[in-house]
Amino acid sequence: MNWIVYTFCFIGAFAFMEFVAWFTHKYIMHGFLWNLHKDHHEPGYHLFEKNDWFGVFFALISMAFTMTGVAHGFDWKFFIGIGIAAYGAAYFFVHDIYVHRRVKWFSKVDNRYLRALRIAHKIHHKKMGKEHGESFGFLLPHPKYFKKTEQQQRG
Ligand SMILES: [Zn+2]
Ligand SMILES: [Zn+2]
Numbered sequence: 001m002n003w004i005v006y007t008f009c010f011i012g013a014f015a016f017m018e019f020v021a022w023f024t025h026k027y028i029m030h031g032f033l034w035n036l037h038k039d040h041h042e043p044g045y046h047l048f049e050k051n052d053w054f055g056v057f058f059a060l061i062s063m064a065f066t067m068t069g070v071a072h073g074f075d076w077k078f079f080i081g082i083g084i085a086a087y088g089a090a091y092f093f094v095h096d097i098y099v100h101r102r103v104k105w106f107s108k109v110d111n112r113y114l115r116a117l118r119i120a121h122k123i124h125h126k127k128m129g130k131e132h133g134e135s136f137g138f139l140l141p142h143p144k145y146f147k148k149t150e151q152q153q154r155g
Contacts, residue, residue, distance in 0.1 A: 006076060006079040007079075009076045009079035010079045010080075010083040010086070011083065012083065013080040013081075013084050014084075014086055014087045014090075017058075017084055017087035017088075018087070018138065018139050020058075021087075021091065021137070022138070024054065025136040026136040029054065030130050030131075035050070036051060036053055036054065037050075037051050038050075038051075038130075041125060041127070042128070043128075045102075055088065055091075055092070058084065058088055059088060062081050062082075062084035062085045062088060064081070065077045065078070065081030066078055066082060066085065087139075090139065091138060091139070093106075094114070094117065095121070095138065098114060098118070112146060113141075113146075115149040116145040116146045117138070117141045117145070119145045119148050119149065120135045120141035121141075123145075124136065
């Protein structure tokens with residue numbers, strides 16, 4: 001019985017983080033903490049960005065859940081913690097490596113889902129400023145971007 005609860009905690013935390021990422025990005029990063037996010041919208045390559053502090057912040061939340069979960073004999077808090085960490089890892093690999101190519105790994109990985117996600121995020125980056133952005137979510141690109149991958153393939 002516990003395993004059902006734990007699986008739910010893990011998947012729930014992962015899915016909830018997509019909402020948290022969208023909300024934080026739209027209302028906080030493009031809101032009162034724009035100063036920390038701004039350098040992520042500036043063109044050019046930076047190995048480290050002020051924007052990385054958001055990643056550090058969520059990693060600390062994940063660690064707090066994971067470690068208190070361990071201290072309580074691997075209870076539900078542990079599974080929430082590793083669910084948040086798994087989202088962070090997915091975000092890092094897809095956003096920082098696949099989309100922005102901060103390091104040159106997986107450059108040959110290619111499929112429709114990743115293409116749609118990449119187009120959606122590049123459209124977000126087209127706007128250099130704080131206001132009037134589009135496409136703030138991340139792992140769930142709007143279906144319209146899947147259509148764009150077809151147009152792209154036709155040339
Ligand atoms: Zn942004
Ligand atoms: Zn980005």
